[in-house]
Amino acid sequence: MATMDKASSRDRLLDAAARLCYRDGVSIGVEALCREAGVSKRSMYQLFGGKDEMLAASLERRVPGYDARLTHPDPQAPPRERILYVFERLEKDSLDDDFHGCPFLAALVELKDPGHPASEVARGAKEQLARAFRTEAERGGARDPELLARQLMLVFDGAGARAGARLEHLADGLATATAGTLLDAAGLR
Template identity: 70%
Template structure:
């Protein structure tokens, strides 16, 4: 889609994989995946050992981008409260976009019930990273129990992502940010 034709087969494959796995689920076939990427199955199996590895690699590839997206741009001047708020404003924005299907990492963890799956490992790491970021900010902001607050924020993050992705909740009225504010206040975050 956004992938140029001059990109390497590997990049085309991973970009197509990220999009298709996200939109259609992990049960999308190798045939359809390769067709969409403009890459032959031969090349795919030359670059990766299995479809599972492609899925894992596509998640891994998106991680830095996903991470950067949640990081407040005015990272230097912002307060911890602002940085946390920024994450959830992004969630509300993303959820409103057409084609939103929730957090891709959580979706993969739910779809692949197997926690040993290579893609599950990547997804779990992404989740832990965000939780670590929350905890860091909570600590910096003087929260009474930074670890607790971080876990609470993850509950909201994943609950909101899952429900918006399943289209049983609309986050366009500040539900998430208001809820987060309540938790931040209760935690004593400056």
């Protein structure tokens, strides 16, 4: 069923939404989204019920890949390495010309409504990264794992936002160095 040219209408729609919303912001029109996906507006509304729901679904779909991209390939690697890997990845990604920061934070900033379905998805995604930091901080014997995780999130989101807004170039390892300083101070071996 569905026009399976390559992917389902639903998937093409979610991909188009992810790409265009990331590039142009969530204010992008439904018409443009559907045109890009090669799907009729009618199908879009039947599949998702509205722009807000589709936006939320689109963000949700990005979560696993986003997390995987930031996760050190070796689960046994030392906590410090696994944490710093996240910042190294961020720095590498930020070199891309079409890098615009964390898509979840951007969505939260753009739709200022915390009750928006997409906002809740985005919040969940950010909490997931914070939890990952916390877990590694505990594993590494940090003095205050929760505090360290929150500090790392400040640096991660600050670096992402600033690099995305072209306020900062992370090429010299600024984010990694800053995270490393915080790890040192937290006694993370």
